[in-house]
Amino acid sequence: MIQLNKADFEKMLAHATRELPDEACGLIAGEVQGTDKIVRKVYLLTNIDHSNEHFSLDPKEQLAAVKDMRANGLVPLGNWHSHPESPSRPSEEDKRLAYDSKASYMILSLMDRENPVLNSFHIEGTDAEKEDLQIKE
Amino acid sequence: MKITVAGVQKEVADGLTVAQLIVDENVETPQYVTVTINDEFVENGTFEQTVLKDGDNVEFLYFMGGGQ
Numbered sequence: 232m233i234q235l236n237k238a239d240f241e242k243m244l245a246h247a248t249r250e251l252p253d254e255a256c257g258l259i260a261g262e263v264q265g266t267d268k269i270v271r272k273v274y275l276l277t278n279i280d281h282s283n284e285h286f287s288l289d290p291k292e293q294l295a296a297v298k299d300m301r302a303n304g305l306v307p308l309g310n311w312h313s314h315p316e317s318p319s320r321p322s323e324e325d326k327r328l329a330y331d332s333k334a335s336y337m338i339l340s341l342m343d344r345e346n347p348v349l350n351s352f353h354i355e356g357t358d359a360e361k362e363d364l365q366i367k368e
Numbered sequence: 369m370k371i372t373v374a375g376v377q378k379e380v381a382d383g384l385t386v387a388q389l390i391v392d393e394n395v396e397t398p399q400y401v402t403v404t405i406n407d408e409f410v411e412n413g414t415f416e417q418t419v420l421k422d423g424d425n426v427e428f429l430y431f432m433g434g435g436q
Contacts, residue, residue, distance in 0.1 A: 232374070239375065247427040252395060254436065255434070256432075258432075282435075283436075284435050284436055285433065285434070285435035286433055286435065287431070287432070287433035287435055288431075288432045288433065290402050290409065290429055291409075293429050293432070294404055294427060294429055297427060297429065298427075310432045312434060315436070316436065317436040321387045321434070321435050322434065322435055324434050324435040325434035325435065325436075328431070328432070328433050330396070330397045330430075331396075331397075331430065331432070333436050335435075
């Protein structure tokens with residue numbers, strides 16, 4: 232199970248909406264409790280590809296986020312990005328570049344602007360498995 | 369000499385290069401790794417020639433990207 236606060240979901244959604252038509256992206260950090268991951272902080276990063284089909288995290292912002300995680304006792308849990316025009320599932324490119332099988336990969340679909348969909352995936356090789364994502368008030 | 373790697377202080381041999389450190393640290397998927405020393409990005413392709421100094425602070429950043 233991976234748990235995310237509703238406020239953090241809304242923060243992610245606001246960033247993704249603001250970045251349209253481009254993909255938005257960021258990092259998630261928190262703590263691991265047994266087999267569960269608790270997201271304590273969502274980082275909103277710049278997509279240096281500035282594209283509606285690709286994303287790459289800004290390395291300088293990534294460095295700052297990693298330092299912030301360490302300073303706050305958080306562990307990196309994975310990353311997130313938006314799909315402005317496609318469903319919330321990993322593309323072939325997403326799978327090819329998901330080389331950390333311990334990470335969670337969150338994908339926020341804005342295909343239906345009125346009904347955004349967020350899913351979290353465990354990706355290993357070409358296999359992507361949806362994680363049990365719980366968004367809490 | 370002492371350096372800090374991902375927030376952890378370590379004793380390493382003098383003259384250690386970034387390329388050797390990547391091996392010593394068992395960095396997975398090194399082809400996707402960007403390295404910073406004291407917040408300065410080390411240019412890809414120069415890891416073999418980049419020698420670490422006492423007191424350096426090293427971070428490994430893993431490329432993250434994808435597409436819809």
